[in-house]
Amino acid sequence: MTPMITPVLLCGGSGTRLWPLSRKSYPKQFVPLVGEETLFQASAKRLSGRASDLAFAAPLVLTNSDFRFIVTEQLMAIGIDPGAILIEPEGRNTAPAILAAALHAVATDPEAVLLIAPSDHVVPDAEAFRAAVARGLGAVAQGDLVTFGITPDRPETGYGYLELASAPDASGAPVKLKRFVEKPDAARAAEMLAEGSFLWNAGIFLTRARDLLAAFETHAAGLMAPVTAALAEAKPDLGFLRLAPGPWSEAPDISIDYAVMEKAPNLSVVPFTAAWSDLGGWDAVWRESGPDAQGVVTSNGAIAIDCENTLLRSDSDRLEVVGIGLKNVMAVAMNDAVLVADMSRAQDVKLAVEALKKKGAAQATHFPKDHRPWGWFESLVVGNRFQVKRILVHPGAALSLQSHFHRSEHWIVVEGTARVTVDDKVTLVTENQSVYLPLGCVHRMENPGRVPMVLIEVQTGAYVGEDDIVRYEDVYART
Amino acid sequence: MTPMITPVLLCGGSGTRLWPLSRKSYPKQFVPLVGEETLFQASAKRLSGRASDLAFAAPLVLTNSDFRFIVTEQLMAIGIDPGAILIEPEGRNTAPAILAAALHAVATDPEAVLLIAPSDHVVPDAEAFRAAVARGLGAVAQGDLVTFGITPDRPETGYGYLELASAPDASGAPVKLKRFVEKPDAARAAEMLAEGSFLWNAGIFLTRARDLLAAFETHAAGLMAPVTAALAEAKPDLGFLRLAPGPWSEAPDISIDYAVMEKAPNLSVVPFTAAWSDLGGWDAVWRESGPDAQGVVTSNGAIAIDCENTLLRSDSDRLEVVGIGLKNVMAVAMNDAVLVADMSRAQDVKLAVEALKKKGAAQATHFPKDHRPWGWFESLVVGNRFQVKRILVHPGAALSLQSHFHRSEHWIVVEGTARVTVDDKVTLVTENQSVYLPLGCVHRMENPGRVPMVLIEVQTGAYVGEDDIVRYEDVYART
Numbered sequence: 010m011t012p013m014i015t016p017v018l019l020c021g022g023s024g025t026r027l028w029p030l031s032r033k034s035y036p037k038q039f040v041p042l043v044g045e046e047t048l049f050q051a052s053a054k055r056l057s058g059r060a061s062d063l064a065f066a067a068p069l070v071l072t073n074s075d076f077r078f079i080v081t082e083q084l085m086a087i088g089i090d091p092g093a094i095l096i097e098p099e100g101r102n103t104a105p106a107i108l109a110a111a112l113h114a115v116a117t118d119p120e121a122v123l124l125i126a127p128s129d130h131v132v133p134d135a136e137a138f139r140a141a142v143a144r145g146l147g148a149v150a151q152g153d154l155v156t157f158g159i160t161p162d163r164p165e166t167g168y169g170y171l172e173l174a175s176a177p178d179a180s181g182a183p184v185k186l187k188r189f190v191e192k193p194d195a196a197r198a199a200e201m202l203a204e205g206s207f208l209w210n211a212g213i214f215l216t217r218a219r220d221l222l223a224a225f226e227t228h229a230a231g232l233m234a235p236v237t238a239a240l241a242e243a244k245p246d247l248g249f250l251r252l253a254p255g256p257w258s259e260a261p262d263i264s265i266d267y268a269v270m271e272k273a274p275n276l277s278v279v280p281f282t283a284a285w286s287d288l289g290g291w292d293a294v295w296r297e298s299g300p301d302a303q304g305v306v307t308s309n310g311a312i313a314i315d316c317e318n319t320l321l322r323s324d325s326d327r328l329e330v331v332g333i334g335l336k337n338v339m340a341v342a343m344n345d346a347v348l349v350a351d352m353s354r355a356q357d358v359k360l361a362v363e364a365l366k367k368k369g370a371a372q373a374t375h376f377p378k379d380h381r382p383w384g385w386f387e388s389l390v391v392g393n394r395f396q397v398k399r400i401l402v403h404p405g406a407a408l409s410l411q412s413h414f415h416r417s418e419h420w421i422v423v424e425g426t427a428r429v430t431v432d433d434k435v436t437l438v439t440e441n442q443s444v445y446l447p448l449g450c451v452h453r454m455e456n457p458g459r460v461p462m463v464l465i466e467v468q469t470g471a472y473v474g475e476d477d478i479v480r481y482e483d484v485y486a487r488t
Numbered sequence: 489m490t491p492m493i494t495p496v497l498l499c500g501g502s503g504t505r506l507w508p509l510s511r512k513s514y515p516k517q518f519v520p521l522v523g524e525e526t527l528f529q530a531s532a533k534r535l536s537g538r539a540s541d542l543a544f545a546a547p548l549v550l551t552n553s554d555f556r557f558i559v560t561e562q563l564m565a566i567g568i569d570p571g572a573i574l575i576e577p578e579g580r581n582t583a584p585a586i587l588a589a590a591l592h593a594v595a596t597d598p599e600a601v602l603l604i605a606p607s608d609h610v611v612p613d614a615e616a617f618r619a620a621v622a623r624g625l626g627a628v629a630q631g632d633l634v635t636f637g638i639t640p641d642r643p644e645t646g647y648g649y650l651e652l653a654s655a656p657d658a659s660g661a662p663v664k665l666k667r668f669v670e671k672p673d674a675a676r677a678a679e680m681l682a683e684g685s686f687l688w689n690a691g692i693f694l695t696r697a698r699d700l701l702a703a704f705e706t707h708a709a710g711l712m713a714p715v716t717a718a719l720a721e722a723k724p725d726l727g728f729l730r731l732a733p734g735p736w737s738e739a740p741d742i743s744i745d746y747a748v749m750e751k752a753p754n755l756s757v758v759p760f761t762a763a764w765s766d767l768g769g770w771d772a773v774w775r776e777s778g779p780d781a782q783g784v785v786t787s788n789g790a791i792a793i794d795c796e797n798t799l800l801r802s803d804s805d806r807l808e809v810v811g812i813g814l815k816n817v818m819a820v821a822m823n824d825a826v827l828v829a830d831m832s833r834a835q836d837v838k839l840a841v842e843a844l845k846k847k848g849a850a851q852a853t854h855f856p857k858d859h860r861p862w863g864w865f866e867s868l869v870v871g872n873r874f875q876v877k878r879i880l881v882h883p884g885a886a887l888s889l890q891s892h893f894h895r896s897e898h899w900i901v902v903e904g905t906a907r908v909t910v911d912d913k914v915t916l917v918t919e920n921q922s923v924y925l926p927l928g929c930v931h932r933m934e935n936p937g938r939v940p941m942v943l944i945e946v947q948t949g950a951y952v953g954e955d956d957i958v959r960y961e962d963v964y965a966r967t
Contacts, residue, residue: 029808312843314836327824327869329508329851331840334830338817342826345806349828351813357793361810364791372808389868390806390878394919395902397876397944399869419922421898421946423874440873441896441948443924465876467900467944469920 012146014215015121016056016068017110020049020080020128021097025362026290026355028373029346030324035376038129039079042288043297049080050087052128055135057089062143065124067092069113071106073099077249078382082403095243098254104268105260107214108225108236109252114218121218122149125265130211130287131297137283141181145215148183148277154224154270155183155215158208158278159285164198167289167356169210169266171278176206183277189266208280211287214265215279221269229268235259246486290355291339291348295320311342318352346372382485383408384461396473398466400454402427407455409483416470416477418446420454425462428455451481491625493694494600495535495547496589499528499559499607500576504841505769505834507852508825509803514855517608518558521767522776528559529566531607534614536568541622544603546571548592550585552578556728557861557964561882574722577733583747584739586693587704587715588731593697600697601628604744609690609766610776616762620660624694627662627756633703633749634662634694637687637757638764643677646768646835648689648745650757655685662756668745687759690766693744699754708747714738725965769834770818770827774799790821797831825851861964862887863940875952877945879933881906886934888962895949895956897925899933904941907934930960 023036031037038049046054057065070091072080077096084091095109107125114121124142132138145155158171170190177184189210193201201207214221225232238256245251261268270276286297295318298306304318311321311330320339323330330342337352348361365373378387383406389397402408402425410430420429421443429438430453431446437457438444446452448470456462480487502515510516517528525533536544549570551559556575563570574588586604593600603621611617624634637650649669656663668689672680680686693700704711717735724730740747749755765776774797777785783797790800790809799818802809809821816831827840844852857866862885868876881887881904889909899908905918909932910925916936917923925931927949935941959966 310847310849312840312847314839314843315833321828323826329825329844329849330828331826331843332828333836333840334833335817335828336830338814338828340819340826340828342821344823346808347802347810347819347821347826349800349809349811349814349817349819351815354794354813357812360793361791361812364793364810365808368789368791370789370808389876392878392902392942395942395944397868397878399871399876417920419898419900421948423871423946423948443898443922443946445922463871463874465874465944465946467902467922467946469900469902 011059011062011064012122013064013066014056014124014142015066015092015114016053017107017114017123017125018049018052018056018068018070018128019103019106019126020076021071021073021100021106022129025359027288027294028358028362029341029343029348032372032376033374034075035079035378035380036076036129037288038127039076039083042294043131046087047083048131048288049128050083052126052130053084053089054087055132055138056124056126060139060143063139063146069110070094071097071110073097074251079380081248082380094249096246096249096251098239098252098257101257101260101262103265104229104263105232105236105257107221107265108232109240111218111221111225112237112240113250115222119219122146123214123216123218123221125214125216127212127287130213130285132283132285134283138281141279141281142215144181145183145277145279148279149215149217149220152217152220153183153275153277154220154273155277155279156186156270157211157213157215157281159211160280160282161202161207161209164195164202165209166193166195166198168192168287170201170207171210173206173208173278177208177280181280181282183279186276186278189271208278209285210266211281211285212266214270220275224269224273224275228272229261229263232260232263232268291320291341291350291358292352292355295339295352320352343377345377382406382487386466391473394469394471394473396468398468400464400466402454402456402462402464404456404459404461407484408453409485409487410451410453410481412449412451412479412481413470413477414449414479415472416468417448418452419467420444420446420464421467422462422464425456425460426458427462427464428457429453430455490538490541490543491601492543492545493535493603493621494545494571494593495532496586496593496602496604497528497531497535497547497549497607498582498585498605499555500550500552500579500585501608504838506767506773507837507841508820508822508827511851511855512853513554514558514857514859515555515608516767517606518555518562521773522610525566526562527610527767528607529562531605531609532563532568533566534611534617535603535605539618539622542618542625548589549573550576550589552576553730558859560727561859573728575725575728575730577718577731577736580736580739580741582744583708583742584711584715584736586700586744587711588719590697590700590704591716591719594701598698601625602693602695602697602700604693604695606691606766609692609764611762611764613762617760620758620760621694623660624662624756624758628694628696628699631696631699632662632754632756633699633752634756634758635665635749636690636692636694636760638690639759639761640681640686640688643674643681644688645672645674645677647671647766649680649686650689652685652687652757656687656759660759660761662758665755665757668750687757688764689745690760690764691745693749694758700748703748703752703754707751708742711739711742711747726963770799770820770829770837771831771834774818774831799831822856824856861885861966865945870952873948873950873952875947877947879943879945881933881935881941881943883935883938883940886963887932888964888966889930889932889960891928891930891958891960892949892956893928893958894951895947896927898946899923899925899943900946901941901943904935904939905937906941906943907936908932909934932961
């Protein structure tokens with residue numbers, strides 16, 4: 010029988026090292042950083058389907074409330090049906106999230122095998138990765154916790170390492186772990202690269218759920234009670250499972266490595282020799298995007314003239330980006346923000362975010378496209394007493410029934426058909442038709458059709474902030 | 489009697505070295521590059537008003553057809569009434585334009601004194617400049633053609649030089665010119681800087697119109713007939729004077745230096761010791777913008793972290809720009825284009841424009857705000873079968889009576905009041921009101937009010953290009 014593996018996709022986190030593309034409101038796993046798909050989509054696809062020696066079940070997704078509709082939208086777009094989407098009430102690092110996933114899995118299948126993976130890594134060769142997973146199954150059957158070690162190709166100081174009990178052989182068979190090694194300095198990294206029995210710690214785990222639970226019981230017993238309670242008291246909500254905030258808040262904020270893996274004696278490492286990156290900075294994006302002979306990477310029509318070792322990204326169709334005579338520079342331009350940095354300062358991009366926070370710029374944390382349960386909107390222009398937005402509503406979706414104290418709105422449908430409620434009246438508004446929503450009226454916009462509906466909203470009034478809203482009814486429970 | 493001087497402002501040219509801020513459709517003289525005013529406005533103000541020892545008459549402006557309404561708009565904004573605006577049918581370099589100005593001036597005042605100046609220079613100390621002009625008047629009274637020489641503060645290779653017959657004295661009195669010197673190499677520039685009798689050629693001239701005409705007769709007689717005819721057959725048009733294209737096209741395309749100044753024996757130079765720049769590249773903008781102790785210049789809230797000798801410009805309120813760890817870099821970001829270049833490559837910005845032209849990008853030549861006789865518009869978003877524009881109409885201005893074959897339009901007024909004609913019906917539409925213009929209707933938009941009118945236009949249809957327009961009537965003679 011082909012063993013069935015349940016992927017556990019972790020996608021609740023948000024970093025700032027890839028600002029401006031990655032922001033708190035829309036972090037890097039949901040962005041197409043390398044290639045056409047987002048990292049989350051690529052991760053879900055890599056761990057899906059069936060091969061000769063293994064098969065993946067529907068994934069278990071761990072995320073937070075803000076990202077839940079991004080998760081469903083992105084999975085829908087690639088035709089993957091999640092087994093469950095667990096909502097973490099707040100980020101408590103990886104240990105509580107993984108424990109919740111393991112508890113959820115054993116509840117339906119006591120023999121469940123989990124492949125636990127972050128969803129923001131790049132692994133170009135999905136077949137090679139699935140073969141590595143298959144090589145780990147024997148150790149799993151013997152009760153081991155299996156982790157994956159990436160064969161280093163440079164003296165990287167940005168990753169932790171796994172020291173193996175012996176150098177891996179050509180078969181790629183699992184090797185017992187000797188110990189975890191913290192991020193090294195450059196000299197030590199070079200030594201480890203030369204020695205051959207040190208691999209990068211990719212933070213990916215393959216294990217039976219019950220073996221992992223046993224390891225938690227032994228090494229991190231303090232997590233069991235709060236996380237068990239958070240799952241027992243979890244509330245279903247529109248297909249999501251919301252872990253209970255009360256008990257969840259009592260779970261220690263700790264990583265799976267510190268809580269369990271560094272203490273457990275039964276760890277094996279499957280060596281993985283193909284390419285892998287956690288895209289921990291723009292320098293990594295540059296490296297993984299396939300620089301040309303001059304070390305230049307351009308995207309979306311950006312133009313590099315006499316540049317070397319340079320990344321030039323335009324992430325907007327409306328924006329032309331040109332670099333001239335640059336060396337070791339990365340420039341990333343979006344509609345609302347531009348980052349230009351020396352390549353050696355990739356790890357300092359967080360300073361940009363801090364500086365923007367300090368001056369109160371929305372760009373520090375907010376993405377120009379604001380994703381909502383029903384679709385997304387973006388502000389096209391904010392003027393004196395007016396704002397213009399583009400709004401997309403998914404087929405079948407509906408905004409809340411709402412009213413505003415300070416603004417009137419004009420809606421002009423430019424794609425698809427809207428069903429519009431204004432006080433007691435319901436009308437269909439289609440491409441090239443408009444409707445006026447006077448200040449104070451109770452209104453709702455829905456897309457009753459089979460294709461996305463796009464409309465332009467022109468707001469006028471003394472105040473056009475998002476918080477001027479009274480919600481009367483909401484299918485997404487936001488009233 | 490205080491001598492009266494007529495400024496001749498040359499503003500018909502367009503360069504690419506300050507792309508993306510300076511574009512063919514909206515060149516650098518009309519942009520606020522340093523300070524709040526545009527270079528053209530600052531030039532007009534510098535050569536206006538009355539001091540103890542001289543007074544300026546209304547300026548004579550030489551420009552081309554595309555820029556004529558920008559000229560009137562920018563002069564109106566600073567309260568300067570032009571004496572005349574001459575439209576060059578095509579660019580023929582400076583000699584024909586200056587000759588046309590001289591001929592125009594003597595027609596009303598045979599003794600007219602002209603101060604001929606490009607309108608894209610930076611001269612921070614306007615008082616010092618006017619004092620230099622006053623110092624030249626004595627030589628002018630003796631029939632000299634007076635030019636202005638800038639005391640060099642560095643071995644600049646980007647400018648031509650004026651070699652004086654003797655080193656200037658502290659009084660700043662005019663000195664006879666020995667000869668013009670072409671742009672030097674670095675070694676020769678350093679020698680000239682040390683010698684003390686070489687000044688930068690600023691391309692600014694003070695002369696009686698009749699002395700200049702005599703010099704043209706002697707040294708460039710071939711220009712007299714075509715330019716005289718172009719002026720004689722010129723057509724007044726809404727306050728502009730359009731030089732006749734036929735004869736104009738026969739005038740040699742030549743600079744005033746080559747045609748006249750380098751040949752004339754009666755040249756004096758007034759030394760000018762205060763700051764001056766022709767802003768010939770982004771490095772010059774950086775230098776003139778007052779770099780801080782680290783050599784950093786930021787504008788419009790751009791953030792520099794650990795940068796040196798770096799220019800970071802955001803020319804949009806919607807765009808945050810952050811630089812980290814940059815050295816000798818200039819980054820200029822606009823809503824539709826971003827330039828990032830090594831400071832040493834300032835003169836190669838034209839390569840960016842060429843590359844963009846090659847790929848057919850509008851950003852090569854077109855400004856995001858499109859200035860028209862009646863105001864301006866900008867495209868906010870272009871989608872599949874729709875486009876959204878912001879349109880500003882000046883008080884009293886009117887768009888043409890027009891119709892479209894491929895699009896309908898919705899207009900929503902967000903500031904001021906519009907008078908809207910749709911077929912036979914005329915209505916007033918004020919803030920927060922809208923009007924619908926079905927495909928094929930004959931319509932016009934006017935601003936009958938006293939304040940600017942802003943509206944949002946949502947176009948829908950199979951084709952939303954600017955050339956889908958039939959004009960029936962136009963106060964700006966564009967039918």
